[in-house]
Amino acid sequence: MKSLIITCMFFLYTITIEASHPFKVVLHDRENKIYFHLDLYEESVNVPGMEIFGPMKGYMKGNIYGTWMVTSSQINNDKTATIRLSNDLGSEIQEIRLTMKNDSTYIAEQQGGISIKKVVNKKLVKIPRILKFSPFQ
Secondary structure, three states: OHHHHHHHHHHHHHHHHHHHOOOEEEEEEOOOOEEEEEEOOOOOEOOOOOHHHOOEOEEEEEOOOOOEEEEEEEEOOOOEEEEEEEEOOOOOEEEEEEEEEEOOEEEEEEOOOOOOEEEEOOEEEEOOOEEEEEEOO
């Protein structure tokens, strides 16, 4: 009985921690096959292939050209954050506004500058400016 109570308390604690840190999450856009690994609270995410730079606040990878790393971020309120990304070559920068609509939906909107691209038939094409993410499970 004691272990059941401890297990329940741990589960409730875990849920509370996750709810209070909505920008420490792995997101997935199934339609565009893009992943977003984030921890905007501290630099704790290792970017695959970029370990030499040490932990960062996150990265975007998947069906896009290269890996886009979080170079800076600002949590505006409980539901919105502004994220600055740089591609793996360091030649392009994009700012994204990430909004948590509910526990299962995040909206990422590219704010300007260049567009993040993907390769289609050996050509670079822009991905949609607004992406719909859900937590990866």
